[in-house]
Amino acid sequence: MIWGNHMVWNLDFDISAWFVAVVLIMYYVSRRNLPILRNRAFFGVMISTLVLASLDIIASITASFPERYSTTTNYTLNVIYYIALAACPYVFSLFVTFVIHRNRTWFFPLAVHSIPFLFMFALSITAPWNGFIFSLDEMGVFHYGPGRDFFFWEYFIYMAPCIPYVAVFGREKLQAGHRRAIYLYVIVALLGNWLQMYVMLYHQVISLCNMISILVVFLTFQGPDYYRERRTGFFDARGLQLVITEQLQNEDYLPFAGFVLENYRTLKNSYSEEVVTSLLRQLSGFLRTVCKDEPTFYLRNGIFLMLLAPDKDPIAMRDRIEERLKKPFYYNQNEYILHPRFFYNPGLIHYKSYEETRSTVLVAIEQAMHTDNSGSLLINEEMYRTATRTFAVDHAMEYALRNQSLQIYYQPIHSTDDGRVVSAEALARIQDEELGLLMPDEFIPLAERNGSIFRLGEQVFEKVCKFIQTHDMKELGLNYIEVNLSPLQIARSNTADRYLEILDRYAIDPSYINLEITETENAENEFTYENIRKLSARGIRFSLDDYGTGYSNLINTIVLPYSIIKIDKNIVQAYLSSDSHILQHLVHHFTVLGKEVVAEGVETQEMADILTDIGCQYLQGFLYSKPIPTEEFIDYLYEQKENS
Structure with a gap:
């Protein structure tokens, strides 16, 4: 407003913004932040807004009372204020760039990106001579210049493109909530400027509008605690992914060390959550004294990882940790010992991705x-090759699941009564352009670890159902198809x-399906029995696979409705190479119980004759056929019928 012959500004909004900025920055610097470019840029966004609010307050006061302050003072403060005003959208656009690309070399050259800011910088510092942005008359009274509108358009040039930029390039890299926070920042900041x-x-x-926008981004995904694990206070796996991804993109040296608590699972299964949390917090408190300058991460399940500076001695750090962990930790006067296993990556391996x-x-x-x-396990090229193979198999499996391209191979099962094929076991295969044909031994354990086993199992089951629907099972001479069901x-x-x-959905006779289960301790729960009950009630039969290994027990063969027992090939081969009669007794026992017995791993005619003599009703193995693709399997069945 005009007061007398000069302007007076209302500073209520600026003062509010200044206090919020000071509190936010103090909290931000009091907490350790991830060492990534976007955090540094966000800190720059907060600082530029604090500087803007501070200069706005000071310059408005001096301009409101020109008789008290010199013209030089007013010119200097207003020039710096307008430079800060031009810097705010520029720094924010850099922040958005680093959120998406996470490297120092942006696809749009930094020099070109800086042109609008440099132009406004030049206009600001020349204002005392040309009066284009602002001017002071002979009495020192402040007046807006004709070029003041340029600041709105500079805001628009930097801020408005952030919305389509994030929408296009951030779709896969940012969560929807994070994208919305950036959109809101742009809208509120432009509105405030307008x-x-x-x-x-x-x-x-x-x-104030800038500060409100900063708060939204801060609370959504830029707070220093967003990537922090609750119990330890260290950064979590998401934070590690951001740091390593950025370092790899910038081709930075990447040494790290860490350890895993060998007895973590035992502690977790044996004691309450309060005990485990207390032990983790005590250990974390000690680690902060050892790793004062190293970003430290807790990756769950007792795994700690520290990023190392090039001059950091990992051996000395390991020795300090190991020495402390030889002593007990305490909770409610009870002693607990933690057993670490150390690993160290010297940074010599050229990783391609997180x-x-x-x-x-x-x-x-x-x-x-x-x-x-004892000591540290050195991460070497062999481990890297194993890991990259696992990573490649995981990608191939995900591609096959996503594109419904799992291949089903069938291994025939022959009757010892008349030698004909009566059933077959369906086995999954993955054909990858680079890796070739992948076998279940390689991708099934991986699927069980990462949770893909549920999708994989359902896809195999659906493909078998489709096979049964499109083929005449009686014409093929098949009584049923065996489909493996993971314990998980x-x-x-x-x-x-x-x-x-x-x-x-496929409207097939349930009796054509036989589900094979390999027993494990983890598979026994209330859902196991309920699932078996529901499926059995519809006419689906079950077989116990790989009997004689792992957790298989005799009681469950009686209690659960297994109609078929499949004897593991290792048991079969051990029986044939020894004088033991245990397999013969097992076969007799199962036959008395009304179970059918399939012997796996039959490779020679001699094995087939012996297994037939001791009472096995069915035989499966390379003597008859290896697992073969669907079309070859159908040809095999017709060939067997012609020869019988």
């Missing part, structure tokens, strides 16, 4: 857990419902 430039000329609202790095660390942890050697699947609550839905 209001101050054209509507509320004497109310300084830009800083996923490769993570896979290599998991391989190292697996080896560290199964070695008796049978222990899942909705497995029966999902399989029955697939069965109904």
Whole structure:
């Protein structure tokens, strides 16, 4: 507003923005932040807004009382204020760039990107001579210049493109909530600039609007605690992914060290959550004294990882941690010992992605857990090759699942009564352009670890149902098809419902399906029995696969409705190479119980004759056929019929 012969500005909004900015920045710097470019840029966004609010307050006061302050003071403060005003959208656009691309070399050259800011910078510092942005008359009274509108358009040039930029390039890299926070920042900041430039000329609202926008982004995904694990206070796996991805993109040196608590699962299964949390917090408190300058991450399941500076001695750090962990931790006066297994990556391996790095660390942890050697397990090229193979198999499996391109091979099962093929076991294969034909031994354990086993199992089951629907099973001479069911699947609550839905969709006779289950301790829960009950009630039969290995027990062969027992090939081969009669007794026992027995791994005619003599009703193995693709399997069946 005009007071006397000079302007007076309302500073309520600026003062509010200043206090919020000070509190936010103090909290931000008091917490350790991830060492990534976007955090540095966001800190720059907060600082530029604080500087803008501070200069707005000071310059408005001095301009309101020209008789008290010199012309030089007013010119200097206003020039710096307008430079800060031009810097705010420029720094924010850099922040958005680093959020998406995470590297120092942006696809749009930084020099070109800086042109609007440099232009406004030049206009600001020349204002005392040309009066284009602002001017002071002979009495020192402040006047807006004709070029003041340029600041709104500079805001628009930097801010408006952020919306389509994030929408296009951030779709896969940012969560929807994060994208919305950036959109809101742009809208509110542009609105504040427009209001101050054209509507509320004497109310300084830009800083407050910027600060509101910063708060939204801060609370959504830029707070220093967003990527922090709750119990330890260290950064979590999401934070590690951001840091490593950025370092790899910038081709930075990547040494790291870490350890896994060997007895973590035992502690978790044996004691309450309060005990485990207390132990983790005590350990984390100690680690902060050892890793003062190293970003430290807790990746769950007792895994800690520290990024190392090039001059950091990992051996000395390991020795300090190991020495402390030889002593007990306490909770409610009870002693607990933590057993670490260390690993170290000197930074010599050229990882291509975070996923490769993570896979290599998991391989190292697996080896560290199964070695008796003390000291640190050095991550080497062999581990890296194992990890990259696992990573490639995982990608191939995901591609096959997504594109419904799993291949089903069938291995015939012959009757010892008349020698004909009576059934077959369906086995999954993955054909990959680069890796070739992948066998179940390689991708099934991986699917069980990453949770893909449920999709994989359902896809195999659906393809078998389609095979049964499109072929005349009686014409082929098949009584049923055996489909493997993972222990994880049978222990899942909705497995029966999902399989029955697939069965109904293809409208096939349930008696043509026989589900093979390999027993494990983890598979025995209430859902296991409920799933078996539901599926059995519809006429689906079950067989116990690989009997004689792992967790298989005699009681369950009686209690659960297994109609077929499949004897593992290792048991068969052990029987044939020894004088033991245990297999003969087992076959007799199952026959008395009304079970049918399939012997796996039959490779010679001699094996077939012996297994037939001891009472096995069915034989499966390379003597008859290896697992073969669907079309070859059909040809095999017709050939067998012609020869019988």
